[in-house]
Amino acid sequence: MELDTSKELKEFREEARTWLSENVPSEARPHTVGPELREYDQEWQRRQYEGGWAGIDWEPEYGGRGLSLVEQVVWYEELVRARAPRDSVFSVAFGHAGPTLIMRGNEEQKSFYLPKILRGETPWSQGFSEPGAGSDLASLRTRAVVDGDELVISGSKIWTSYGQWSDYGELLVRTDPDAPKHKGITWVIMDMHAPGVDIRPITSIDGFPHNCEVFYDEARIPLANVVDKVNNGWSVAMSTLAAERGPGFLDHRLSEIVFIDELTEYAKEHGKLADQSIADRLATVRAEAAAIRSMAYYQVSTARKGEMPGSETTAIRSWLVGVQTRAAGLALDILGVEALEWKPWTRQWLSSFSAPIAGGTTDIQRNIIGERVLGLPR
Numbered sequence: 001m002e003l004d005t006s007k008e009l010k011e012f013r014e015e016a017r018t019w020l021s022e023n024v025p026s027e028a029r030p031h032t033v034g035p036e037l038r039e040y041d042q043e044w045q046r047r048q049y050e051g052g053w054a055g056i057d058w059e060p061e062y063g064g065r066g067l068s069l070v071e072q073v074v075w076y077e078e079l080v081r082a083r084a085p086r087d088s089v090f091s092v093a094f095g096h097a098g099p100t101l102i103m104r105g106n107e108e109q110k111s112f113y114l115p116k117i118l119r120g121e122t123p124w125s126q127g128f129s130e131p132g133a134g135s136d137l138a139s140l141r142t143r144a145v146v147d148g149d150e151l152v153i154s155g156s157k158i159w160t161s162y163g164q165w166s167d168y169g170e171l172l173v174r175t176d177p178d179a180p181k182h183k184g185i186t187w188v189i190m191d192m193h194a195p196g197v198d199i200r201p202i203t204s205i206d207g208f209p210h211n212c213e214v215f216y217d218e219a220r221i222p223l224a225n226v227v228d229k230v231n232n233g234w235s236v237a238m239s240t241l242a243a244e245r246g247p248g249f250l251d252h253r254l255s256e257i258v259f260i261d262e263l264t265e266y267a268k269e270h271g272k273l274a275d276q277s278i279a280d281r282l283a284t285v286r287a288e289a290a291a292i293r294s295m296a297y298y299q300v301s302t303a304r305k306g307e308m309p310g311s312e313t314t315a316i317r318s319w320l321v322g323v324q325t326r327a328a329g330l331a332l333d334i335l336g337v338e339a340l341e342w343k344p345w346t347r348q349w350l351s352s353f354s355a356p357i358a359g360g361t362t363d364i365q366r367n368i369i370g371e372r373v374l375g376l377p378r
């Protein structure tokens with residue numbers, strides 16, 4: 001598949017490039033614990049919305065542009081090219097919470113929550129994992145009991161990314177403890193400011209409190225916050241994971257190549273290409289990143305036919321994780337002792353250890369490839 005095949009698409013790209021050249025924030029994204037990070041991301045999101053660049057493939061009735069995933073990909077490519085901030089407290093909202101509401105939410109939920117995301121008002125987080133339920137997500141134990149027209153939630157979640165900056169959470173709760181474990185689960189929109197919600201940031205190896213533990217002590221939300229139906233949350237969660245592992249983080253599949261080009265530039269300028277093993281490793285990851293980009297285009301062409309990408313996206317994601325990890329290690333070898341000066345690439349290398357875990361571990365992805373793509377026996 002080729003992008004930019006039509007005059008319209010070329011013009012769209014030009015327009016995006018011009019807008020970005022005038023609007024990308026001049027200040028770097030703060031890497032701090034305080035409210036500055038949320039404010040920075042909100043301001044950048046608001047600016048994109050006002051410029052008409054938020055929710056390119058979301059419906060206009062919710063504030064989007066109503067274009068296709070192809071235009072969305074062109075926008076991602078231009079964001080990457082302009083070195084614009086992409087990581088954001090809105091990552092969950094755009095990557096999978098919003099898409100889940102689009103696929104499974106009712107009209108009221110869509111028209112209330114989606115425009116708030118696009119306008120940069122309300123970051124979301126994801127409360128799926130628990131201390132005893134990660135890979136085996138269906139073992140989750142956080143309870144929700146129906147009380148009149150409310151749900152009363154008690155339990156705890158862990159590794160909630162950006163939890164401390166979020167207003168809403170996509171939360172999986174057990175509503176029927178007697179049902180088989182994949183039944184009895186409900187997907188709810190959690191108000192992260194509700195009384196009884198206690199959010200405790202966890203500082204990671206790179207010094208940044210990206211993840212949180214979240215405790216729910218009889219926290220109440222309206223029953224109207226249930227997405228789809230009570231006890232049908234496993235099926236909604238599968239929609240969330242399909243978005244997360246499919247088109248959700250397409251920009252990551254496109255940005256790796258830019259990172260490797262930057263590495264190559266740096267290696268050239270600092271005489272590191274004389275080391276044959278560095279040159280060989282750079283050439284290999286560059287080719288792999290190009291393959292990942294082609295696979296991203298493949299995903300877009302699949303999604304264009306109105307289908308959610310299938311289990312093959314798991315293979316793409318697993319391979320991307322491998323390339324990210326190898327490229328981050330290579331960056332450290334190229335930097336040498338300079339890496340000890342806490343360069344951005346040092347931080348990237350430290351956080352790369354979490355890549356094979358976040359969003360489902362590589363082992364689990366391999367199980368999916370073996371069982372669902374290759375049809376191997378269990």
Ligand SMILES: Cc1cc2nc3c(=O)[nH]c(=O)nc-3n(C[C@H](O)[C@H](O)[C@H](O)COP(=O)(O)OP(=O)(O)OC[C@H]3O[C@@H](n4cnc5c(N)ncnc54)[C@H](O)[C@@H]3O)c2cc1C
Nearest residue numbers: 126127128129134135159160161354357358359360361363
């Ligand atoms: C950076 C980061 C961000 C995250 N953000 C979020 C978030 O926002 N929201 C959220 O809900 N969760 C989040 N998570 C949690 C993540 O989804 C889980 O850590 C992950 O699913 C693994 O679960 P676990 O940690 O309980 O490990 P476990 O499931 O206990 O796994 C331990 C080890 O056993 C292996 N293993 C387990 N079962 C099998 C099997 N059947 N076959 C083969 N090997 C197996 C695993 O691969 C792993 O190596 C995040 C994690 C990270 C690292």
